[in-house]
Amino acid sequence: MEKRTYLKEVAALFLRIGATAFGGPAAYIAIMQRETVRNRRWLDEQQFLDFNGVTNLIPGPNATEMALWLGLVRAGWLGYAAAGLLFILPAMLATLALAWVYVAYGSLSQVGWVLYGVKPIVIAIIIQALWDLGRKAVKGWLTAMVGIAVITFYLLGFNEVALLFAGAGIVLLFQGGRQLLKASPSAMLVMPLLKVPLSMLSAGVIPFSQITLFLTMLKIGSVIYGSGYVLLAFFNSEFVIRLGWLTHQQLLDAIAVGQITPGPVASSATFIGYLMGGLPSALLATLAFLLPSFFFVALLSRILPWLRKSWWSAAFLDGVNVASLGLMLGVTWQLGRVGVVDWFIILLTIIALFLVFRSKVNSAWLILGGGLLGITYKLVLG
Template structure:
């Protein structure tokens, strides 16, 4: 039996490695975690992993980063939560900080497009694999399958994913509760309690001001990198602290570096207040996630023990898989644009479904292929 120290070391190794290879956004990050945590290391069941995804989607903050914290908590307690989150974030912060220094010094970003062209098709195969495995556990009945299809449709139509998940959870909870009452012919009333505990124009700001600004964003942020762009545009550009082209460059850094897109905060913090600003911004935007997960995690298993909240989780879980599928559809349309990306997608799909090669190697292979094929 492993000691607490060994468990913490294992958590650190797993998420530090993921932090270097986690490209492609939250859906891809969660897919990689599913392989490492559930399939390979068996730290928890796929059902419980699904419960964590469902619960995490309903709180503010970067979902995939919060999932690392949940996994760390399950493996090594509260210390594991902080170790997992910090190790996952750390590689992105270091890479982004270095890029911020070079950007401020030379005024431009490095050319990484050839490598990203290959990474994106590889990520599609990894996400598809996770969706198939998770859907087998999430779709427990015909009603849940129909609910998943409805969430997929409304997500593709542009409905906010958090709203879609929440409405699916409430509808599923009410429907299955009433169905059980009718089947059991019972008039007993169960209390319903759902409490989810929830360049030249750059202005130099104090580190405290940078910290508080990003703390506010981290505490209320829902959604993708595009939502983050809107938040930061309102906080920075409208006040004249950053130009919009500089903000776009910062968001681009978060997109093409591994790990959470919120590492953008490190880049912007450096622009606003140098190294202290980078530390302040990074700490501010990620701190709420640590606190939210610390509060939420103990309630996930308890929700399973409540009959009516169990229905809520089942509905949210199938909705979460549907949202992942909608992300995959949109990413596929944006990514598969020529013969190179088609070739990489086919090869990486074979490696994902036909072999036992680690997702980390598939990402690396896709990246190298993207660079080589662009030479032709």
């Protein structure tokens, strides 16, 4: 009976997060932290930090991987499946609707303004999560300096994965001695993937097939790291240059859909699949893009407890954790520069910060409230 209750709890939470969460992976993870750690106490800050750090080291959309992990922690393997699928579902349905409009009318102009009031709420939620997680992740001067360095180099344009491994390596070096400063096996495996191009030289348009679509999305889902801008590069390499199935404008519209719909970045894959071959191809593309994440999280669930038992792997994980938070803070700064643009948004951000720190109000209500206020402001004052 208790397991069924937990499963229903997981299903309801991740369906709601998937339907209301905007702002990219940093925002989604912040909302998950608020709901599962701060509000519901499913796990503690250290457990959340550990898996957030590890998901940054594996390919795939981090927010989806965090949803899978949290579902597994709360309700076992059924919770794992329910959390992942229901987190994805709202974005997929919204994307299918937008893709139909796009195919029918040729564009998605004047849609992005609906997020005007949501951005400051998202920024406030991320700041609250960073405060909670940062107090656990920063364990002394060393981790504090690593976090500051990661933020600085991220804003200067350095690669996210390289910064994660560098942060982890520095903490490991200082805690364990110079004899441990050797190339990390995992880094040796991952870093070449960042250098290998996903496409060969373009040989003209290749005829569309669902098998090629599935294998291409599976390949991208198996090696993708970083933000939506990184995903743009991967999709461009495959679908515009190598296969010739999309134009640059269609690709930009696909990424835009990922930004204006709730839920994970997989919605861009859904959109591309729909453009290629309607509903069947949309479902196939989404499945292929997300399959690697389901596999990687299932594998990690077996080895993560072991990582905390060894001092050297625990030190490495501490470095990854603080570096991950540094990246989140860097993303928050970038979101703030783009999203906090006038007096109304500044005021809304201040109110949102007060609410997220002083109450346990549901994140969905905050986001919906911000959206309604933003729409009202645009309609009244333009």
